[in-house]
Amino acid sequence: MSMRSTGEGIGRRDLIKRSAALGLISVPTMSFLSACASGGGDTSTKGPDKGAVTKENPFGVAKGGKLDVVVFKGGFGDDYAKAWEAAFDKKWGTTSSHLGTQEIAAKLQPRFNGGNPPDVIDDSGAQQIKVDVLAKGGQLAELTAVLDAPSLDDPAKKVRDMLIPGTVEQGTQGGKFVALYYVYTVFGFWYSGKLFKEKGWAEPKTWDEFLDICTKAKAAGIGGLAHQGKYPYYINVVIMDLIAKKGGLEAMKAIDNLEPNAFEGNPAALAAVEAVYEVVEKDLLMAGTNGLTHTESQTAWNQYKAAFIPSGSWLENEQLKQTPDDFDMKFLPVPTLADSKLPFEAIRAGAGEPFIVPEKAANKAGGLEFLRSMLSREWSTLFAQQANSLTVVKDGVDPNVKLRPGTASAVAAVKTAGSNTFSYLYPDWYSEMDTEIQNASNELMAKRIQPKEWIKRAQAAVDKAAKDPNAKNNHRS
Amino acid sequence: MSQVAQGKGRIGFIAGFLVLPLALYLTFVIWPYIQTFGYSFTNWSGQSPTFDFVGLDNYAALMKDEVFRGALWHNLLLLVFVPTVTILLALFFAFMVNAGGRSGAGGVRGVWGSSVYKIVYFFPQVLSLAILAVLFGAVYRSDEGGLLNGFLTKLGLVDPVHPVEWLNQPDLALWCLLLVVVWHGVGFYLVLFSAAMQSVPKDIYEAALLDGAGRAQTFLKVTLPLLWDSVQTSAVYLGIAAMDMFVLVSTMTSGQFGGGPDHHSEVMATVLMRNFLYFGKSGYACAMGVVMLVLTMILSIVTLRATRRERIEF
Numbered sequence: 001m002s003m004r005s006t007g008e009g010i011g012r013r014d015l016i017k018r019s020a021a022l023g024l025i026s027v028p029t030m031s032f033l034s035a036c037a038s039g040g041g042d043t044s045t046k047g048p049d050k051g052a053v054t055k056e057n058p059f060g061v062a063k064g065g066k067l068d069v070v071v072f073k074g075g076f077g078d079d080y081a082k083a084w085e086a087a088f089d090k091k092w093g094t095t096s097s098h099l100g101t102q103e104i105a106a107k108l109q110p111r112f113n114g115g116n117p118p119d120v121i122d123d124s125g126a127q128q129i130k131v132d133v134l135a136k137g138g139q140l141a142e143l144t145a146v147l148d149a150p151s152l153d154d155p156a157k158k159v160r161d162m163l164i165p166g167t168v169e170q171g172t173q174g175g176k177f178v179a180l181y182y183v184y185t186v187f188g189f190w191y192s193g194k195l196f197k198e199k200g201w202a203e204p205k206t207w208d209e210f211l212d213i214c215t216k217a218k219a220a221g222i223g224g225l226a227h228q229g230k231y232p233y234y235i236n237v238v239i240m241d242l243i244a245k246k247g248g249l250e251a252m253k254a255i256d257n258l259e260p261n262a263f264e265g266n267p268a269a270l271a272a273v274e275a276v277y278e279v280v281e282k283d284l285l286m287a288g289t290n291g292l293t294h295t296e297s298q299t300a301w302n303q304y305k306a307a308f309i310p311s312g313s314w315l316e317n318e319q320l321k322q323t324p325d326d327f328d329m330k331f332l333p334v335p336t337l338a339d340s341k342l343p344f345e346a347i348r349a350g351a352g353e354p355f356i357v358p359e360k361a362a363n364k365a366g367g368l369e370f371l372r373s374m375l376s377r378e379w380s381t382l383f384a385q386q387a388n389s390l391t392v393v394k395d396g397v398d399p400n401v402k403l404r405p406g407t408a409s410a411v412a413a414v415k416t417a418g419s420n421t422f423s424y425l426y427p428d429w430y431s432e433m434d435t436e437i438q439n440a441s442n443e444l445m446a447k448r449i450q451p452k453e454w455i456k457r458a459q460a461a462v463d464k465a466a467k468d469p470n471a472k473n474n475h476r477s
Numbered sequence: 478m479s480q481v482a483q484g485k486g487r488i489g490f491i492a493g494f495l496v497l498p499l500a501l502y503l504t505f506v507i508w509p510y511i512q513t514f515g516y517s518f519t520n521w522s523g524q525s526p527t528f529d530f531v532g533l534d535n536y537a538a539l540m541k542d543e544v545f546r547g548a549l550w551h552n553l554l555l556l557v558f559v560p561t562v563t564i565l566l567a568l569f570f571a572f573m574v575n576a577g578g579r580s581g582a583g584g585v586r587g588v589w590g591s592s593v594y595k596i597v598y599f600f601p602q603v604l605s606l607a608i609l610a611v612l613f614g615a616v617y618r619s620d621e622g623g624l625l626n627g628f629l630t631k632l633g634l635v636d637p638v639h640p641v642e643w644l645n646q647p648d649l650a651l652w653c654l655l656l657v658v659v660w661h662g663v664g665f666y667l668v669l670f671s672a673a674m675q676s677v678p679k680d681i682y683e684a685a686l687l688d689g690a691g692r693a694q695t696f697l698k699v700t701l702p703l704l705w706d707s708v709q710t711s712a713v714y715l716g717i718a719a720m721d722m723f724v725l726v727s728t729m730t731s732g733q734f735g736g737g738p739d740h741h742s743e744v745m746a747t748v749l750m751r752n753f754l755y756f757g758k759s760g761y762a763c764a765m766g767v768v769m770l771v772l773t774m775i776l777s778i779v780t781l782r783a784t785r786r787e788r789i790e791f
Binding site: 229230231232283286287288289290291292293296300431432435438439440442443446448 | 618626643645647731756
């Protein structure tokens with residue numbers, strides 16, 4: 001009964017050695033298999049899928065590969081993405097697979113967890129996967145390479161130089177640029193060019209002129225101001241824009257930074273709220289607008305039942321079906337109060353729709369190239385045509401292309417505004433405070449509270465948010 | 478000896494059947510409850526897997542939360558009115574449909590056309606709550622386009638320039654919603670009570686009639702006592718519905734997950750969802766969930782106990 005192993009069986013030591021060897025072989029094999037299963041060429045294991053890196057091809061996209069694109073199919077639809085993919089396939093000989101969906105999280109969470117995410121994602125909508133969560137989990141590719149690559153429009157320039165200011169900051173998480181917020185949104189009032197022409201009304205530049213038109217409209221049996229009463233978010237745009245314009249960027253930052261005099265003791269804030277309340281007091285609101293949803297009030301406005309409505313530049317695309325052909329939609333920056341620090345032309349503007357490339361994407365080079373193409377004037381124009389909205393590409397729309405009137409007037413307003421843009425951050429930082437201010441605005445519009453009471457309630461919301469542990473991390477200068 | 482073995486065999490046999498459903502029940506019903514209970518002691522944000530244990534902080538904050546207290550008060554109001562109004566109306570209609578008519582022949586029957594009424598009354602029950610919300614959204618619409626406003630304007634009762642903003646009035650919103658729930662529920666409970674009434678032997682009614690009982694007397698002395706079991710069960714069901722109300726409030730009223738104007742139609746479920754999904758205070762929301770669970774259980778027990786009566790066999 002010797003303990004030594006004979007040739008007949010496998011000794012304990014041999015077993016361990018062999019299984020270790022088996023493990024060494026099987027690990028790379030498994031990843032190779034999984035790379036095959038994910039359908040795309042994993043650049044690290046499959047040589048032919050990596051193209052040569054050249055000036056024209058800075059990320060080394062392989063000709064004839066595969067590209068997997070998932071986009072949020074919301075207010076902008078997904079036709080624009082299909083147009084992009086067609087252009088991409090034509091140039092690179094790739095085969096794109098396209099998925100337009102509202103269920104981003106449900107469709108993509110398993111793929112992220114399984115290590116086979118798509119190559120490009122528009123991570124938006126109510127069911128988006130939070131960008132900061134993905135970034136913390138190391139799931140996102142750093143996109144700085146895209147910023148430093150040569151622009152497709154002018155190879156002498158970098159992509160970075162083609163973007164409107166703020167784009168990089170907005171997509172930076174923990175010091176890394178990981179998300180490209182692509183759709184540029186401007187906020188303000190909208191009116192019908194046709195109606196104004198008929199009535200001989202001029203575009204109001206001051207709040208008094210604005211009230212004057214509202215009064216004339218009311219006399220003509222039309223409502224002055226319509227707003228999306230069920231969602232006080234929209235009337236808050238007006239109030240906050242008036243505050244920022246009257247009090248300047250300092251007044252805006254005071255709110256974002258939760259300062260004790262953000263509203264209380266801030267004359268600009270009181271003047272802004274009183275200005276909006278004047279519309280209520282003088283009975284210049286469209287009948288019933290306080291209780292309507294966004295679609296109901298916007299449709300009423302499209303039926304010439306009101307002169308003005310506040311909204312972001314997604315409005316035209318959202319109302320496409322309800323807008324009469326000759327409506328001639330026009331954008332109007334929020335008119336200014338007396339002694340405003342910002343000019344009439346200043347607008348609130350910000351970017352939405354974050355596009356990301358997963359770190360583990362099978363065709364990461366393709367994903368990066370896709371983003372670089374998105375930041376070309378050609379693709380930006382495609383987007384403006386298909387989705388009726390602007391992009392973060394500076395002057396990104398070919399002037400020869402005919403846009404719908406609302407988008408065209410928004411493009412013009414962005415141009416006129418130049419660097420005179422501003423943007424609030426508190427709604428993203430402090431949703432509870434935002435909700436409470438919205439509630440106060442709802443009461444104000446229904447004439448149940450007075451401007452002073454609104455100020456008190458808004459300040460209380462700010463003071464409460466200042467106690468939030470998140471308040472330590474958020475600060476803008 | 479053989480009896481013991483038989484007993485063991487039977488237990489094994491029964492357990493064999495029960496093990497799978499029990500496991501499913503434990504995994505998908507009981508475990509989430511326990512998890513919720515556990516999360517209610519943390520500051521979990523709902524968006525990241527990390528959180529800290531905070532003890533009873535959430536429950537302490539809940540006591541001071543005016544919005545939640547307001548919501549609780551609204552739930553209690555609904556708890557009183559939803560079952561009472563629904564059951565009274567359903568009982569009345571069921572009685573009229575089944576025993577309210579009186580023919581010369583002396584038999585017991587419903588009012589004329591009752592078989593049609595029964596079907597018509599049941600219609601609202603067929604609609605899902607989501608459709609109901611859209612439907613009544615159109616009824617309560619705050620401009621002339623709304624059914625109520627349009628009607629009242631035509632009658633000259635409402636000024637077309639200042640229509641009633643039904644769901645945007647602090648003192649009206651909750652009652653408008655109550656009406657929808659009652660409208661939805663009456664039909665179902667009418668059918669339920671009808672079935673119960675039909676199982677009451679006709680001779681009891683006939684005897685009452687021969688003794689000269691009027692409709693009201695027949696109802697109070699004969700029908701209601703014999704229906705008590707059904708009424709009791711209905712009260713519990715409607716009570717639980719009144720404790721929920723999430724779908725209607727969240728879709729019909731203003732605010733993130735409803736509750737507007739200015740928290741005047743808030744119920745516990747809407748406050749919970751807002752904290753859970755929108756404010757990123759999931760641990761806090763779990764504490765609300767636990768409070769709702771406890772309250773609903775107390776409610777069921779109290780209702781069943783308080784309405785217990787001697788059973789009448791027939």
